[in-house]
Amino acid sequence: MASFYVTTPIYYVNAAPHLGHAYTTIAADVMARHHRQRGDDVFFLTGTDEHGEPVALAAEAAGVTPRELADKNAERFKALAPVLNVTNDFFIRTSDPEHVKAVQEVLTKVKDNGYVELGTYEGWYCPRCADFKSEQEIVDGDRCPIHLIELDWEQEENYFFKLSKLQDRLEELYAKHPDFVTPSTRRNEALSFIKGGLQDVSLTRGKLTWGVPVPWDEKHVFYVWFDALLNYYTALTYAKPGQDLREEFWPASYHLIAKDILKFHCVFWPALLMAADLPLPKHVFVHGYLLLEGHKMSKSLGNVLDPFEVIDKYGADALRFYLLRDVSFGQDGSVSTADFEKRYESELANDFGNLASRTIKMVLRYRDGAVPQVEPDPTLQPDFEGLQDRVSALVGRAELTPALEEIWQRVRRLNRYVDEQAPWKLAKEEGRAADLDRTLATLVEGLRVVTVLLYPWIPERAATLMHALGAPADVELTDTNPALSLATAKLGARVPTHVTDLDPLFPKQQPPKAA
Structure with a gap:
């Protein structure tokens, strides 16, 4: 060790x-x-x-x-x-x-x-x-x-x-x-x-x-x-x-x-x-x-x-994410409330939070929460190949902002995959059950991989999501938990068997009411 x-x-x-x-x-x-x-x-x-x-x-x-x-x-x-x-x-x-x-x-x-x-x-x-x-x-x-x-x-x-x-x-x-x-x-x-x-x-x-x-x-x-x-x-x-x-x-x-x-x-x-x-x-x-x-x-x-x-308003994970996302670690950079709120809304609430909510809700709706036990879509494998090693090498050099960008590119890729595959259409078409199974399994597994990799930046919300992806609710998710091991951050390494519903990971903030 x-x-x-x-x-x-x-x-x-x-x-x-x-x-x-x-x-x-x-x-x-x-x-x-x-x-x-x-x-x-x-x-x-x-x-x-x-x-x-x-x-x-x-x-x-x-x-x-x-x-x-x-x-x-x-x-x-x-x-x-x-x-x-x-x-x-x-x-x-x-x-x-x-x-x-x-x-x-x-x-x-x-x-x-x-x-x-x-x-x-x-x-x-x-x-x-x-x-x-x-x-x-x-x-x-x-x-x-x-x-x-x-x-x-x-x-x-x-x-x-x-x-x-x-x-x-x-x-x-x-x-x-x-x-x-x-x-x-x-x-x-x-x-x-x-x-x-x-x-x-x-x-x-x-x-x-x-x-x-x-x-x-x-x-x-x-x-x-x-x-x-x-x-x-x-x-x-x-x-x-x-x-x-x-x-x-x-x-x-x-x-x-x-x-x-x-x-x-x-x-x-x-x-x-x-x-x-x-x-x-x-x-x-x-x-x-x-x-x-x-x-x-x-x-x-x-x-x-x-x-x-x-x-108090947004949670610790949102602050952790913003500080290492908006300003490249190692350089000077301006911070502001407006930039924080924009990053929170566009990336945490929309890119990641919405991906998690959509994926889980579709598995609940179309498969009663049971994740199809099939191989992830091979067309997505090249996007994830070597990701774990690249993130590890960057963090090992304290290049925390580029490491986060590597992960976020895959968050965006999974969102595009949802739009490309359109599971809601597959669910309505005769003879497409296998395609729907593969799409759902791929989304759940891809979501699991990026969540494991994101855990150091957003540990509280990542742990919440991992429980929704099947980690036992009575087991505390710590850095040394096998479910969060970096060795599992590969597509197809550990496809979850079931999912449970969860509240929005990063709730959208309501604008203040007019006086």
Whole structure:
């Protein structure tokens, strides 16, 4: 059995979760569910980043302690996962004492290996990014390119991480493993940063108290980014009490991140692991921004959409589908309520929902719910040949939008097949019973195949449909259920024997009544 370990970034607790957080978490969940369908042993990690200046400043503004703010908002992030139908195996908080201990151990090893020295830092600093900015990263003279606020000029005594000593090893990593960072545009961006010449960076902060204490100097705490980056590794030391999961799951298969934290995950993170003599993750996938009115959705900019509101009206599956369908995963893309409603109506309600309803109702009407046990129509086989392998290969590279398009092409093909065969006409014609049997069996089997493949994107509605297609009603449909195994996602692999009626999978929304 292969192992698959996928992570999201850990999210700052300086405010409540928004749609941008849901986006990355849903993407990771699609990958985790798909790999469970393959039969892989999966570990899926998400959590919250609770130290550093952004949290301390937000707590001060709210009149509470950093711990109180962290406790409050960590629970809000935890609550988001089940609402999104997300199946993470562990939720890490960087205030966990086990994480703190492991961070101190790893960074002490980095120091012992000769990659830490005391010095004085002077330069531009963004308190919202918790990041020191180089001259190349500044816009409009002294502004943060992400938050558009004026930067602070900081000067303080810090311990430095000797990033410059690892420049050659990082360049070698990128040369030998061109898929370490994907997509290629993000790889090129990271490599350009490295080849531009790496400077040593602050490992600790002397002016803060809210952070992981430095064991060799109590006047300092570790710079929040180094504390946070280590969560992917430290979580495996205590996620399951009494077990050390590092041997099975480290190095990670995929870290999913947004492009604003590329420098930390694609440069600092591998360098830190090298300095600690730890294996490097296999892949870092960098996705773009969800844009609203031309800007990245951000708590600090105040332009966010509430995922809870969308879910209350349309359900979690509709949100999951839209985010990975409308915006190609890996690129920037605009989202809007109007686009969401259009995609919901045309694809979920009409293409898929209507296909499911029509197919089941015709089997109920013409065969009393019994699915004819005949071979699917061979004319449809070429359309489904190799589909499972193509979807698997795309998801394996975190290309989630193209994978969804591969499946959706078959949803549309099945709809065309209904129109081509016109079962309602076959039912009225003498001597066409065998043709009707083949058509109904083909539609049910094709519907089953696309439903198995769609399960990682729309797990709740896919499970509902699988029950209507004959899966026992008293059996919970999980990713590891044989009925959802990726091995069965082939036309003719498992023709259902009967169907039962079901309500519309994606009910059409009624327009608001006029006042």
